[in-house]
Amino acid sequence: VKEGRAEWLIENPKNEFVAWFLGYNVVKTDREAFWFRPHKARISQDGELCGRVELVQNTYFGKKVRVRGNGWSVEVFEQENVPKVGSLVYVKLLEMHHFENEKL
Known part of the structure; x- marks a missing residue:
């Protein structure tokens, strides 16, 4: 299982x-940031639901999240308006990282 960090x-x-x-x-x-518990997200470009996304940390430039899955192919989610309930979340993988020794 590959893991990595991603940014909204x-x-x-x-x-x-x-x-x-x-x-x-x-x-x-x-001025403010709100973050919530993990939920499933669609991350592969072939449309397969292949993992979960967990929000790890808020930063000024965006959200850092923990990504789990295998064979990542990542897309950018572009939406002018706020997505409706049930909309898919797309993230861009920034770097591969193993969390074995990291408490999140």
Whole structure:
């Protein structure tokens, strides 16, 4: 099982980073950030649901998440408006990293 870090790349004209976890949203603005529990996300470019995404850390430039799965092919999720409940979350893999010795 491969693991890695990813960053939200969803940005709207209001300079908010928005991601949607099957009913739970994650919103990042210049002043505040909200984060929620893990949910499934669609990450492979062939449309297969191949793993889970866990939000690990809030940063000023975006969200750091923990990605689990195998054979990652990653897409960028582009949405002008806030996605509806049940919308899919797309993330961009930044680096591979093993979490064996890291408590998250």
